[in-house]
Amino acid sequence: MTDDTLARYRESIDNIDAALVFMLAERFKITKAVGEHKAKTGLPPADPNRESIQIERLRSLAKSANLDPDFSEKFLRFIIDEVIHHHRKAGAGMTG
Ligand SMILES: O=C(O)C(=O)C[C@]1(C(=O)O)C=C[C@@H](O)C=C1
Numbered sequence: 091m092t093d094d095t096l097a098r099y100r101e102s103i104d105n106i107d108a109a110l111v112f113m114l115a116e117r118f119k120i121t122k123a124v125g126e127h128k129a130k131t132g133l134p135p136a137d138p139n140r141e142s143i144q145i146e147r148l149r150s151l152a153k154s155a156n157l158d159p160d161f162s163e164k165f166l167r168f169i170i171d172e173v174i175h176h177h178r179k180a181g182a183g184m185t186g
Pocket residue numbers: 121124125135136137138140141144169170173174177
């Protein structure tokens with residue numbers, strides 16, 4: 091039996107997932123440039139002060155959007171940790 095309601099919900103979920111992938115691809119495109127800039131200028135891969143500002147901002151945005159701020163922080167942390175990992179590789183001259 092086909093469930094049209096569920097199929098419609100899933101269509102929307104698939105669109106949102108696609109948008110997330112495109113947004114993440116754009117974010118990683120720009121953080122790649124940041125990593126190269128940092129490697130070239132000798133800046134450290136991680137900037138904990140900047141991270142604190144980003145996390146506070148995202149937590150506040152999450153609250154106004156009715157999204158769990160702890161989840162939002164974990165999500166951003168996960169992404170930033172991956173970016174730092176890329177930055178470290180760029181700093182060591184190991185891209186890819
Ligand atoms: O803004 C920077 O300095 C970055 O390298 C980008 C970024 C991020 O992904 O947002 C990643 C690592 C830093 O610790 C802080 C922020």
